[in-house]
Amino acid sequence: MTESVRIAAWNVNSLKVRLPQVLKWLQDQEKVKKPIDALCLQELKLTDDKYPHQELEDAGYVSLAAGQKTYNGVAIIVRKASLAPIASDASTTFLKPIRNIPGNVDEQQRILAASIPFAGMQPIRLVSAYFPNGQSPESDKFAYKLAWLQALESWLKDELSQNNQLALLGDFNIAPTDADVYDPSKWVGQNLVSPEERKAFQQLLELGLTDSFRMFEQAPKSYSWWDYRMMGFRRNAGMRIDHILLSEALKDRCMASLIDKEPRTWEQPSDHTPVIAEIKKA
DNA sequence: ATGGCGTCGGTTCGACGA
Numbered sequence: 001m002t003e004s005v006r007i008a009a010w011n012v013n014s015l016k017v018r019l020p021q022v023l024k025w026l027q028d029q030e031k032v033k034k035p036i037d038a039l040c041l042q043e044l045k046l047t048d049d050k051y052p053h054q055e056l057e058d059a060g061y062v063s064l065a066a067g068q069k070t071y072n073g074v075a076i077i078v079r080k081a082s083l084a085p086i087a088s089d090a091s092t093t094f095l096k097p098i099r100n101i102p103g104n105v106d107e108q109q110r111i112l113a114a115s116i117p118f119a120g121m122q123p124i125r126l127v128s129a130y131f132p133n134g135q136s137p138e139s140d141k142f143a144y145k146l147a148w149l150q151a152l153e154s155w156l157k158d159e160l161s162q163n164n165q166l167a168l169l170g171d172f173n174i175a176p177t178d179a180d181v182y183d184p185s186k187w188v189g190q191n192l193v194s195p196e197e198r199k200a201f202q203q204l205l206e207l208g209l210t211d212s213f214r215m216f217e218q219a220p221k222s223y224s225w226w227d228y229r230m231m232g233f234r235r236n237a238g239m240r241i242d243h244i245l246l247s248e249a250l251k252d253r254c255m256a257s258l259i260d261k262e263p264r265t266w267e268q269p270s271d272h273t274p275v276i277a278e279i280k281k282a
Numbered sequence: 283a284t285g286g287c288g289t290c291g292g293t294t295c296g297a298c299g300a
Contacts, residue, residue: 013299014289043299045290070290071298133299141298173300186284192300227300228287241300271288271300 004255004280005082005118006034007126009169009242010263011042011225011272015073018270019052023059025263025274026077036276037082038116040128042171044073051075064094068109074128074170076114084117095123104151108132111152115163121281124250125163127156129170134191142191145173149200157207160247168209169244171225171272174201176211180240182221192241209245212257212277224259225272232271233264244277253280 006029012018022041029036044051044067051065056077065075078093087093094114101111110130115123129152134145160166174197178184187193205211213222223238232238246254256278264273 017289043289135298135300171300225300227284230283230286232287239300268288 002034003120004034004278005037005121005124006276006278007038007040007124007167007169007244008036008274008276009040009042009128009171009244010274011130011171011242011270013043013045013270013272015041015044015052015075016046016050017268019055021263021266021269023055025260026059026061034278035079035082037079037118038124038126039077039274040126040169041075041077042073042128042130044068044075045070046073062090062093064090064097064112064114066099066109066112068107072109072130074109074112074130076112076116076126076128078116082118084119087117093117101148101151101155104148104155106148110148113159118281122165124279125159125166127159127166127168127170129168129172131171131173133173134197136191137189137194137196146196146200149197153200153203153207156204156209160207164247164249166247167244167250167277168204169275169277171241172201172243173241174198175239175241176201176243179220180223182223182237182239192239204245208248210248210251212244212246212251212254213240213259213275215251215254216257222259224275226264228271242272242275244275246277246279250279253282254278255280
């Protein structure tokens with residue numbers, strides 16, 4: 001049994017298109033590095049009846065999905081071999097599951113939470129999150145984003161009071177600081193970097209969450225998303241908008257946090273690339 | 283330089299993403 005777990009998040013921009021890459025990435029990690037014990041996906045863009053449970057099951061992973069046609073959709077994928085013996089199927093792997101922010105009436109599938117009983121440690125509460133894009137500060141979608149952020153914060157406060165081992169991971173659609181933006185001067189006040197969004201991000205940190213990536217020395221100009229246009233990836237014109245935030249108890253045991261750029265170099269990639277945090281077992 | 287790309291649904295283009 002390994003003494004740590006690796007949790008990850010990846011906005012796949014259509015699981016239908018990207019399933020082969022998800023499987024390849026998980027297999028590569030198993031073979032070459034350390035297995036990914038849990039992977040939170042965003043932007044499935046498919047309904048639950050189209051979710052590829054069998055393909056992932058055959059690869060050794062069990063899933064819980066909250067899907068939607070065309071847009072949004074989130075999932076949590078867990079490596080079966082990493083689970084405590086009490087877990088045998090989805091109902092015993094994904095404990096206390098929550099779809100959507102309770103009390104926040106929203107048909108957009110952006111939140112999926114569950115407590116995962118990994119072997120040799122207390123269950124970890126994972127929140128797979130796909131934050132609204134916001135479009136632009138003048139847009140109705142931006143107002144929706146800010147209201148959603150408020151609802152998220154208030155719900156997470158409650159979640160944290162009940163779960164001291166919690167990770168919030170996914171596509172936040174917020175670049176927390178100028179160090180997370182390839183050309184901050186071009187982006188001043190715009191969507192993804194506006195003061196309102198950054199303030200909401202700060203308020204999440206003030207709940208007792210830590211941006212795991214910034215706990216460690218990182219290469220400058222590290223990003224998790226690059227625009228498909230204008231050769232964004234080749235120019236490294238990107239942003240760091242995918243994050244893994246950890247509660248105090250998990251932060252204290254976090255050994256590493258990184259962005260794996262490799263899948264972004266593959267044929268027909270997602271515009272986002274996976275982010276990973278490694279957490280020592282208690 | 284903000285367009286230009288990718289995905290979807292449903293048709294041959296618009297909405298949306300970030």
